[in-house]
Amino acid sequence: MAYVDLIIRTMLSAVFVISSVGKIRTAEAWHDFRSSIDSLEMIPPRLARTTALGVVALEIVVAISLPIPALSMAGLAGSASLLVLFSAVIVRAMRAGRRVECRCFGSSDTPMGVPHLLRNAFLLLATAGGAALSSARAPYSAELLLVSVPAGVAGAVLIASFVELYSLFDNSSPVSQKGRRR
Known part of the structure; x- marks a missing residue:
C-alpha cells in the first residue's frame, strides 16, 4: 500500500504544482487568472488580486506538504479544503449562469462546468x-x-488535461465538433 499512498500524494502534489505554476507562469496568465476571479462576481473587485494570491499560495503550500510524511495529513486536509472550495465556486457560477473561463491550470477557454466538477470529484x-x-x-x-513518483506525475498530467480530453468525447463541445463534417 505504500506505493498507492505515495502515487496518490505525488499525483495530488503535482496537480497543485501544475495548477499554481500555470496561473503565474506569465504576466498574461496571472492577469487572466485574476480576471476570471473578478468575472465570477462573488467577491468585491478590489479583493480579486488578494484572492488570487491566496489561492496560489495555498496551492503551493499543499503541493509542498503532500510528499513530506510528517506533513502529508495536513496536505491532504488542505487538498480536500481547496477542492471543496473550488467545486462550490464552480457550482455557484453555473447556477448563476456565468460562463467564466476556467483558469484552474492557467489557460483554458472552456467555461467552468460539469467536466471541472468531475475532475474535482476524482481528486477528492x-x-x-x-x-x-x-x-x-x-x-x-x-x-x-x-515507481511511485513517475506514476503520480503521469496521473497529474492526465488530470490537468482532463477537461480537454472530456471535450473530445462530448458531442456538444465545440472541440469535439471541429473535425466533423456536416
Missing part, C-alpha cells in the same frame, strides 16, 4: 484514499520512489 476521492492509506514513514526506498 483520491484525497480521501490518500488519507485512508497515508503512512507517515520515511525514508522512502529507491524502488518506491522510482
